[in-house]
Amino acid sequence: MPAPSKEQFDALASKIMDNVRPNPVTGKVEFDDIGRYLLENMGSCEYDQLMNLTDQLSKDHNSKDFTNFDFNSLKSTIKKDTLYFVGLIYQGHFDSSGKEVPTEKVAYVADAHAVYGLTCLEGEKIRGYENCVNGLPKSDFVLKFLRSTFANPLPPFKPALPSELLLDNKLHVHIDALRPFLDSLPKPLHWSVESREAASQVKDIAFEEKQELISRCMAMANHFKEKGNQSFKAGKRKEALDLYQHAIDSLFKIFGAGDPDEEQVEKASRWIAVCRANRAATWLLNGEGKDAEKALEEAKMAENLYPGYAKGYFRQACAFQALGKLAEAQDAVVRGLKRSELERDTSLADVLIELQTDGKGLPEDLGSFNEWFSRITETDVESAKRLKGLKGAWLDKCDQHRRKMESQATPQS
Numbered sequence: 001m002p003a004p005s006k007e008q009f010d011a012l013a014s015k016i017m018d019n020v021r022p023n024p025v026t027g028k029v030e031f032d033d034i035g036r037y038l039l040e041n042m043g044s045c046e047y048d049q050l051m052n053l054t055d056q057l058s059k060d061h062n063s064k065d066f067t068n069f070d071f072n073s074l075k076s077t078i079k080k081d082t083l084y085f086v087g088l089i090y091q092g093h094f095d096s097s098g099k100e101v102p103t104e105k106v107a108y109v110a111d112a113h114a115v116y117g118l119t120c121l122e123g124e125k126i127r128g129y130e131n132c133v134n135g136l137p138k139s140d141f142v143l144k145f146l147r148s149t150f151a152n153p154l155p156p157f158k159p160a161l162p163s164e165l166l167l168d169n170k171l172h173v174h175i176d177a178l179r180p181f182l183d184s185l186p187k188p189l190h191w192s193v194e195s196r197e198a199a200s201q202v203k204d205i206a207f208e209e210k211q212e213l214i215s216r217c218m219a220m221a222n223h224f225k226e227k228g229n230q231s232f233k234a235g236k237r238k239e240a241l242d243l244y245q246h247a248i249d250s251l252f253k254i255f256g257a258g259d260p261d262e263e264q265v266e267k268a269s270r271w272i273a274v275c276r277a278n279r280a281a282t283w284l285l286n287g288e289g290k291d292a293e294k295a296l297e298e299a300k301m302a303e304n305l306y307p308g309y310a311k312g313y314f315r316q317a318c319a320f321q322a323l324g325k326l327a328e329a330q331d332a333v334v335r336g337l338k339r340s341e342l343e344r345d346t347s348l349a350d351v352l353i354e355l356q357t358d359g360k361g362l363p364e365d366l367g368s369f370n371e372w373f374s375r376i377t378e379t380d381v382e383s384a385k386r387l388k389g390l391k392g393a394w395l396d397k398c399d400q401h402r403r404k405m406e407s408q409a410t411p412q413s
Contacts, residue, residue, distance in 0.1 A: 016407065068149040074150065075159035075186035079357060083161040084120055085144065087210035088170045089133065091115040118142065120149040122162070127153040139177035165191040168331065191229045213266055214254050221250040221271055225278070232282055237289050240282045244275045245397075280315035284322060291324035309346050316350055327382065330355050334386050343392030352394055356383075362398070367404040 027364070044297035093101040096111040097250050114135050118381075119346045120128035130151030132141055167175075172193050182191045228243035254268040255330060276298045281296035306312065313336030320329035336342050356376055363369040376383045 011148060016351050017073065031108075041352065064152060066151040069147060069151045069177075071147075071150060071161070071185050072186070074159055074161045077158075078163050078186070078189055080163055082122065082162040083164045083166060084122055084149075085166045085168070086149075086171065086389045087119050087168040088137070089119060091117050095144070118145045120145075120153075129154065129156050139174040139217075141179060142171060142174050142179055146178070154354075160320075161185060161189050163188055163190065165189060167191065167193045169194040177385035217250045217253045218267075218271075221247040223247075228275075228278060228282075232278065235285060235287070237282055237285050237287070241279055244279045244282065247275045248272050262404050270306045270309065273302040273309050273312060276305065277309065277311040280319060284315075284318055292319045294322070295319040303336075308339060309341055310336060312336070313342075313348060314351055317355065321355075326355060330383075330386060334390060337390060337392060337394055346393045346397070349393035349397050353397065362401045364405070366402070366409055369402060369405060373402075383404060 008120040039077035064297055091114075093109075093112045093114050095101055095109055095113075101109045101112045116132045116136060118128070118130050118137060118141075119126060120131065120357045130145050137145075148159055153159065160278075165185075167178075171178075175193060180410065185191070224247035226272055228240045228247065231240035251268045251272050253262060280298035281304065283291045283298065296316060299312055299319055302309060302312035302315065313332050314333035317329040320326070320332060332351065333348055333355065337345065337348050337352065342348060357363075357372075363372050377387055
């Protein structure tokens with residue numbers, strides 16, 4: 001099968017870009033906004049087409065050898081005040097299956113290996129990118145990357161050279177091997193290696209900018225979420241959905257803020273889960289536009305993002321109820337109650353009892369209660385399987401109700 005053309009890739013990318021919402025903080029479409037859109041549309045026809053094209057282009061891109069390429073032919077592409085920065089980025093440790101290994105567990109995973117990425121940036125635009133999966137790259141790997149980036153950059157860029165080429169300080173160990181090639185590049189290109197002092201200053205500035213950006217994103221997200229709550233209470237479905245989505249978009253910006261720390265990622269994930277659950281509730285508002293399927297989709301995303309969030313399970317139960325799937329509604333609530341951090345959640349326990357009793361509540365006489373409890377925990381195979389091992393708030397409520405009726409049935413002396 002012939003390799004896809006850049007024109008095919010560009011056409012599909014342009015089609016996708018038309019659907020990407022700009023970041024509400026900056027007002028621009030940035031790389032993490034594109035990433036968010038792709039994450040939200042995984043499995044779509046456009047997503048699958050893009051992944052297939054990208055994979056084929058990547059294989060074609062990496063298989064080419066530019067050792068004999070005439071880089072002097074690119075002299076006319078050198079424009080004044082253009083800067084390319086070639087950086088080395090630590091991506092993390094991964095096992096042989098490609099699953100990321102947490103830092104604290106690296107020493108205990110036999111096949112854990114570090115993955116680094118080489119990038120060539122022109123401002124915020126990525127002209128070249130390649131992973132080195134076997135630890136730090138060797139000099140020949142870096143040299144091949146430079147040649148490929150100049151002669152065959154990622155779409156939609158054309159072959160070109162900058163007037164200034166700056167290499168990451170972390171690449172200084174390769175300079176002796178790279179020098180002959182770099183010195184052979186046509187003037188007025190000038191190349192240099194980032195000094196340790198400059199690298200440190202850039203790191204400090206980047207950290208400050210990252211913290212400022214994260215704070216701004218959180219503030220914007222909170223603003224949009226509160227506005228969304230107001231619209232929800234007023235029954236304005238579309239307005240509420242849009243505002244919650246703006247909050248989510250603001251929070252996604254944090255994930256692209258130059259390696260946010262674990263606490264920031266966790267907080268952003270929780271807030272996104274809250275907004276997803278809020279969107280689920282909004283889709284379930286009565287009236288034109290009510291959509292239980294979309295509500296269910298949003299609620300499932302809330303659970304995936306923050307498994308310890310009770311409303312993720314509650315919204316799923318509500319959506320399943322609206323779809324007439326009562327068994328699935330119970331499954332969702334029980335799944336939440338079986339989590340250690342939610343097993344004492346009385347609200348979820350109340351929801352489960354309501355589902356189990358068709359909204360009537362626990363039977364008020366001891367005989368009926370015992371019969372009901374025996375049925376759902378033993379006689380009804382599906383229910384018994386669902387409830388197996390469930391303790392916490394639900395079982396406490398059942399026990400308390402039983403004891404209450406037993407005390408009422410006991411004659412007073």
